Amino acid sequence: MSNDVLIPLLAIVTIVLVAAFAVWQRARVAQSKNDPNRSAFTQAHGEAPRPNRPGTEH
Secondary structure, three states: HHHHHHHHHHEEEEEEEEHHHHHHHHOOOOHOOOOOOOHHHHHHHOOOOOOOOOOOOO
16 A cells, blocks of 8 residues: 555544544543533533632632
8 A cells, every 4th residue: 555545544543543532431431420411510510600718709
């Protein structure tokens, strides 16, 4: 095979492997959190911010 085929093939294979690894890791994190749909950050996003600790007001 020439470089005209090997370089794009290597790039595509690398992207596919990285994407598959990321999906696998995301599934592991979701399973460990017992929430396969959303992360804790996503669930809490948009709620009112927590109050400041005493002495930290500006």
